Structures are given as C-alpha cells and as structure tokens.
Amino acid sequence: MADRTPIVHSSTVPGGVTQLRSASSQASLVESARKGAIYERSLQRKRGEVSESVMALVICEAVQYLQKQAKGIADLEDRLNRLGYHMGQRVLELITLREGKSAKRETKVLGILQFIHTMVWRTLFGRPADALERSTEDTNQYMIIDNDPLITRFISVPKDMAQLNCAAFAAGIIEAVLDASLFTAKVTAHTMGTPQTPDKTVYLVQFESLR
Amino acid sequence: MGVKSIYILNKAGGLIFQRDFGDSLSKLDSNDYLVIAGTLHSVHAITTRISPVAGSSGLTVMETPSFSLHIFQSQTGIKFMILTDRQQYGIDSIASRIHHLYSDYVMKNPFYTLEMPIRCEKFDRYLGAYISTVA
C-alpha cells in the first residue's frame, strides 16, 4: 500500500517511487536553493490544456511499447494496469494536496468510490464518470461506468484480440487510488457496448471483503 | 446515396482501404479492387507529367456520364479516392472529413501499422455514419 504521509514535493518523479523530501536533504546549499524553486510553485495555479490527440498518441505509443514486452493479452493488460497504477498514486497526491485543509480521508467504501467517480474522473477526464453501481450478486463488487472513455477513444482492438481492453490503464488508476486509501481491490476493465453507447466501459471493482 | 465508394491508397500506391456504400455498385473480386487502385495510382502519377500546365497537381477529378471520381493526395503521399454521383457537391469538405477520420481512428490506433491495410472498427463505424449523412 502506498505511503499516505504528506509529501512536500512534485507529483511526478521519474524513477518511480514517491520520495519524501525534508529540509535536511544531502544536497548542497546551492542545489537546495535551486531545487527549492519547484516547491515554491503553487499547485493552485491555473491549469493548462493540451490537445486530446497528444494524449491519444502517447497512449498509442505506450500500448505498442508494452505490447512488445508482453507475453499475451493478459500480460499486456497487466502492464497497462501497472502503468496506470503508477499514475494513480500521483493523481491522488495531487488532488489531496490541492484540497489542502478541506481534504478528508475517505473511510467508507462508497465515499472513496464516489471520490473516484467524481473528483478523480473530473480532474483527469474533464467530467465525472457516468455511473457508479453496486453489484446485486456480490456485495464486494462495484462498477464504475464510463460510456466513452477518453483513454480508448481512438483504439480499435483487432478481432483476434477481442478480450483485450486498453482501459486496463484506467483500471490501474482506480486501483492505486483505492490502495492509497487503504481499500484493497482488483479492478478490471470490460467493454459492454450497447447500440447507443458502443464503447461503454465497465470498471469492475472487486474488493476482497468489506467491513 | 451521394458517395458510392471510397478507396485509400498508401504512399506506394497499394490499396489499404476500400468500401462501397449503398447497393448501386456490383461487388467485385478483391483482386479487381487492387487493380483499380494500382491503375489509378499510376494514372495520377502520369498526369502530373503530361499536363500541359507546369506544376500540375495531377488528376483530381474525372467525370463520366454515370459517376465522378475525385482524387485527393495528402502531403504525406496517401491518396483518398472518392467515387460519387455526378450531382455530388461539397466534395472538398467530404474529403476533408475523411482525412480527419483517418487521422483520428486510423493514425491513433496502436494496432494499426502504417502503410498496411486498414482494419479499424471505429474508422469503419464513424465513416459509415458520416457517409450516410452526406446528400
């Protein structure tokens, strides 16, 4: 589970692991002064925009890169999930730091799922997810539904790979946010298209056991 | 139906996409489509050379009693060939839209390899939906 102690630094650090930084870092005085510039920057500054196309092409390249390493569809989904997981850890940090004093730690399942359904989705994709449902058969199972996921908007999976869902990337994001909030779950993405919403994607959130 | 048929050719002139719309065209053998595409690719290239006007772009429109053929070439070398009714207008915006759809649902598909035949479900879906709205 990811460390939830407050962190002082940037939300993306190449090298993977979230690093805890303090004033007593080993860096020289000059280095600290220089690096300090990053910490001065407000997280509240007006957020920018880029073209959706760049995101689509970056995802496109990521899928191709991971596909070369993957041994089969399940492995590819796994790798996409992990990439999303890495990202999910940082999204949560970012949102929490922004909320500042008003940030509250979600202790109820429904609370954290609604947080994901609204806050996380809005931050990343510009709108809340379309629905949040609880399975009628399994009380440990919930579904987050997105009728038109941004991540897979331009992706057409070939017929011979029909079981693959690249939204596994977003499933990883959800998993990371849950893990960091001390709810362990496995999240998988499934396409359940209908004539009106052919790209409808269901993120199945399977908790081990809920209190 | 205004647009009868769309062909997409890669840089080398190979046919990478072909689709008929409506029932007015008879179904050809897949080889025939390749021949049509290759022929038009060559004809287009030849016309750039034999044009009496310097700096000619080559064949862009061919009109016959029963149909019109329009050829659009992107700066990257891919060609879109659109077969329409004689009365079809607004062909520039149709070609532009097809180019757009190609740049979205083909180019951004990680499972598509450049220059290869196009088999992208979403490209088919959105193209079909668009063409059905055209005149």
Next chain:
Amino acid sequence: MSKVRSVGEEVWKHKTDKINSELLTLTYGSIVAQLVADFDHDYAKVNKQLDKMGYNIGLRLIEELLAKTGLPRCQNFRDTAEAVAKVGFKMFMNITPTISNWSVDSKQFSLVFTENPLAEFVELPDKPNARDLWYSNIYAGVIRGALEMVQLQVEAEFVSDAVQDPSLPTEIRVRLVKVLEDEIPPGED
C-alpha cells in the same frame, strides 16, 4: 499576427478537443519512469527510446496537422520552422516556442521553450547520471518523424533543458539534413 500563427491559433481555438494537461503530464511521467526502470537507469538508452517513441508519434501526428490546417507545402526551411513552432506546437500542446539562432545557410534553427506541459512539477532523481536524461526527448522524435512524412530529413536534439538546469532555457536544435526528393508525392515537385 502572421498568417501561420493565426492558423495555429484558429485550429487550437476551434478545431481541437482539449484535455487537462495534467492528464498528459502524469501519463508521460509514468511512461518515463517505466522506461527508466526497464533500462535500469541507463539514461542514454531512455533518451533513445523516448526519441524513437516520439518519431513514431510524429509519423502519425502529421496527418492531423495537414487535415486540420490545409497548410500548403512549405517552400523553404524557414517556413517549415514557422509551421513547427506556430502551428504544430500550438495546436497540439498549446505552446509556441520561439524560433532563434538561424545558421547562416538557413538549415539549422533552435526552438526555445518558455513553458513545457510535459515537465510540469518534474524533478530529476538524485542519481549521479540523471543529468544525462533529456526528460522531454519525445519532442525531438516527434519533430523528426513528422517532418520525414513531408519529405524533410532532419535531426533534432536537445541542447539544454530547464528540468536539468532551471537557469537554462529548454532548447531543441533542428537541422535539415536533406529534402527527400524521391519521396515527394507526384504533383508536388
């Protein structure tokens, strides 16, 4: 406003579906982190991989630029530079790097960035050779791939990066190697 600049602005304003840049920043950051892990902190290899990925993206991205702008073929390399900076970067990243340091033969120029959405809040790790990482090297590849598709063979390399050293600007040097005459589609010679 120059014509090319207004094309870029127009496409950004009216023909672009936009997303929160943080989505891109975070995704890209996770990809770089993945590469660093996969290549075991060999930053030279990571740079190369980022360039390669950028190249593949450039090959695909150019079609959208052409479809949305209808820009005619550039007549000279100066026009190309304008198109890259004021149309390309504007319509995709909503930034407009400055073009500078033209070589005497007009075959080399620099793109200088005052902002870079990819590198928002990014800091390089404390590892000794982390200085070798060109964090946004994907840009270099994109430029190379995109221009190759319009028959210009170029080299693009980072000269300096504010992520490495905030006292320096982020600068990419682009050099025209040759025009790929044989590849020019018929009718455009």
